[in-house]
Amino acid sequence: MCGIVGLYLKNDKYKDRLGELFTPMLIAMTDRGPDSAGFAVYGDEVGEGWVKLTVRHLDESCDWAEISDVLSSKLNCKVEWTNNADVAVLKINGDEKAARDCMSELYPDVLILSAGSSIEILKEVGLPEKILSKYNVSNMKGTHIIGHTRMATESAVTMEGSHPFSTGSDLCLVHNGSLSNHNRLRENLKREGIVFQTENDSEVAAGYLAWRLEQGDTLKEALENGLKDLDGFFTFTIGTKDGFAVMRDPIACKPAVLAETEDYVAMASEYQALTTLPGIENAKVWEPDAATFYIWERK
Amino acid sequence: MKTVDLTTSSVQDLNHALHQQSSSVSEKNWTITNPKGSHNIAVGLDADLDVDIQGHAGYFCAGMNKEANVTIHGNVGQGVAENMMSGVVRVKGDASQAAGATAHGGLLVIEGNAGARCGISMKGVDIVVKGSIGHMSCFMGQSGSLVVCGDAGEALGDSLYEVHIYVKGSVKSLGADCIEKDMRDEHVIELKGLLEKAGVDENPLEFKRYGSARQLYTFKVDNASAY
Amino acid sequence: MSNDKNINLKESATFDRATMAEIRRAADTGIYDIRGFGAKRKLPHFDDLLFLGASMSRYPLEGYRETCNTSVVLGDRFAKKPITIETPVTIAGMSFGALSANAKEALGRGASIVGTSTTTGDGGMTPEERGQSSKLVYQYLPSRYGMNPDDLRKADAIEVVLGQGAKPGGGGMLLGQKITDRVASMRNLPKGIDQRSACRHPDWTGPDDLAIKIQELREITDWQVPIYIKIGATRTYYDVKLAVKAGADVIVVDGMQGGTAATQDVFIEHVGIPTMAAIPQAVQALQEMGMHRKVQLIVSGGIRNGADVAKCMALGADAVAIGTAALVALGCNDPKWEKDYEAIGSAAGFYDDYQDGKDPSGISTQDPELSKRLDPVAAGHRLANYLRVLTLEAQTLARACGKNDLRNLEPEDLVALTVESAAMARVPLAGTTWIPGQKY
Secondary structure, X not given: OEEEEEEEEOOOOOHHHHHHHHHHHHHHOOOOOEOEEEEEEEOOOOOOOOEEEEEEOOOOOOOHHHHHHHHHHHHOOOXXXXXXXXXXXXXXXXXXXXXXXXXXXXXXXXXXXXXXXXXXXXXXXOOHHHHHHHOOHHHOOOOEEEEEEEOOOOOOOOOOOOOOEOOOOOOEEEEEEEEOOHHHHHHHHHHOOOOOOOOOHHHHXXXXXXXXXXXXXXXXXXXXXXXXXXXXXXXXXXXXXXXXXXXXXXXXXXXXXXXXOOOEEEEEOOHHHOOXXXXXXXXXXXXXXXXXXXXXXXX | OEEEEOOOOOHHHHHHHHHOOOXXXXXXXXXXXXXXXXXXXXXXXXXXXXXXXXXXXXXXXXXXXEXXXXXXXXXXXXXXXXXXOOOEEEEOOOEOOOXXXXXXXXXXXEXXXXXXXXXXXXXXXXXXXXXOEOOOOOOOOOEEEEEEOOOEOXXXXXXXXXXXXXXXXXXXXXXXXXXXEOOOHHHHHHHHHHHHHHOOOOOHHHOXXXXXXXXXXXOOHHHHHHO | OOOHHHOOOOOOOOOOHHHHHHHHHHHHHOOOOEEOOOOOOOOOOHHHEEEOOOOOOOOOOOOOOOOOEOOEEEOXXXXXXOEEEOXXXXXXXXXXXXXXXXXXXXXXHHHHHHOOOEEOEOOEOOHHHHHHOOOEEEEEOOOOOOOOHHHHXXXXXXXXXXXXXXXXXXXXXXXXXXXXXXXXXXXXXXXXXXXXXXXXXXXXXXXXXXXXXXXXXXXXXXXXXXXEEEEEOOOHHHXXXXXXXXXXXXXXXXXXXXXXXXEEHHHHHHOOOOHHHHHHHHHHHHHHOOOEOOEEXXXXXXXXXXXXXXXXXXXXXXXXXXXXXXXXXXXXXXXHHHHHHHHOOOOOOOOOXXXXXXXXXXXXXXXXXXXXXXXXXXXXXXXXXXXXXXXXXXXXXXXXXXXXXXXXXXXXXXXXXXXXXXXXXXXXXXXXXXXXXXXX
């Protein structure tokens, strides 16, 4: 049970202001999700042959330079790193799976929050304001950003249990609602090789989409299948490397508002999260339909 | 006229001030600026006030209204005018789901579209929507009338009791126990009156009427699939 | 089967006579069995718990002389006017419609005499019950039958009902026989039709949206009165946490023994968890959030005597609510109506067809002649007497455990007779230190 916000830029006009525009949106959803908050930001894309991991160590003094060096020599490839508080972004000129395996073998305490060529996920227990200032979000640049504030229902209030969830390359999902068939679905997906880190229902939805995409579904097909296979109440906002999608279940009890201008598409659980966006007064504002998905993709 | 700016006043202070008018009206006209999607604006009013909200409002705007005339110059969130007893609530933009839910009386006019469950469990209110309405509208509607100048979504009037539903456009599907009915003279007169009251310029003869088949009023085993 | 003739006949435990009778009934009618009352199956209950009275290591209080406080303040988290009840036994929500106006009045009278609260139900507030109830909790239900802002502002507290123990996740059903002119007009329904109540609220779903709804109710009532959230006991640990996050002043947890006016038998008997199992979950959730005693916990479902009251308090409740027991105190199932019960195919002590509206005791009916059988003044006194006994019994037990306040009872004052009750109530099996499922 939660608040969702998302901002997808249709052109480069607000690219340098992405974090600044996003900050008040997430804060506006504080009441809907006082337990934890998080976001996935897309941009700063790495080139062909490179992969980007967002990793976190609970010990802020962790030596990322050393980890990068070790990784570089083990994988025999170039590794660059930057850090932001307790999170680091590792850019690896090598294979994602090899990098993941190497990390989990050598540094089991380091948690991989996201992997891909563009995505970076940051999340934390506590109020949105805390995470926004901790990671200095207002200075962030990028193409799209999806955020979440969580009111935990059945799984624990932890950093790992916070949204967004990412179970596939450059994929992230945030959820408002409550799924009712996630436990059995999780077991099925585990047998398909999807790895889960929590008991959270929303992570199952993310894992499900990752699995469908792996099977060769387009995002549209994956969402169509999701409508059939996911039971319960949900509003999802989904990010991919180039795309942004919003979907509601057939009953559509959980709220969602969309706003679109020439320059952006914005989504929020409540309109009050959109009021600070530039040109919102003249935006097309509407409520997404039940059992319908809305996809924007950069071609 | 009194103006309350919600960037400097809280919704709580605003509502408190509006409630003070219940015993005797000293200030009839109120303008609310910068609502910015705030929830619960102008709820529980109990006096003949004119309240103008200059922008978008959040959930439950004008909830449980009595007597007051509330106009929202923008969109509203869930449950606008929920459980309204009397008065008029007019939304210039779109309304989210459950507009006019369980409302007992008064008039709700939505000049844009309304989302899902418009008029759910309505108990006597009149609702006029200039645009279209979403799915499951008028679910378990008990009494009053629902007028839709655009289209209606799926399962219109499911498990309907005695609401009079008039739709000008298409109906995606009718819910259990809701059927199309003849538009008799008395219905044209009623609809004409509702359109006039709402200030909507439409020809009543272009509407179709829907109502309860009254097959679910007492349990019959043959209807089990409809439950 | 005592008959010698049948001594060699063996009844199936799986297909016993009651089961076969139900199969025949289903085949005859094509509709599930709808009835009133609560779960009738045997469940782990408070009878399986015992108090450790004071002896050498603890000192008892002198009965009747040394004070043992029973009053409780409910709803002081956000409300300007919390409620003080003199005894921690309140009357649970039961609707006018399900019950006669006289029965509702009697509940109000009885509760008021002893200084406790009573609660409306799915059908609105009647002038009789408001007039006779010094402290009245107004239920806010999915159907919103009879809901109006004037009554809301007249209430001493508002109880947002998400579910009840007899049917967590289910709606209600009031059959046509009970929809009289007055009930119909209060609910804006045609007379004589089956009235179905929704299982979800029409204008919000989930705790995040409930938080906004609670704000609305607070705004309408100018933050004066406490807001309760009532839930049926299922995933109680999580639900209580969410109720706190949504902004409740008081949480009411109704165990599966809780009664109903009309629900499917399959629902009553197969959904929910016993009251005894729900309390420790609720208390754990409150304690983890630092909200135990700050957000008060009212527990209901199968409470019958002062021992049950004291045991609920010991497990961490701030108060209890009674429904079925209060109706029995008024006269429900009284053997004095035995012949009438037999005439409608039931018997005193077994009557559960509250949905039918033919209650010989005049309680769960809208029939004017039957309703007259219940004198609201006399029945109110009976209820007051019963509430006094519950209070005195609970006090007796608390004093025996050395407590000057009912709320000073603790889980450590209890032991369990069975492994099941030890595991559910999270107290040790008598004579041991073993609490199943916990490390020690």
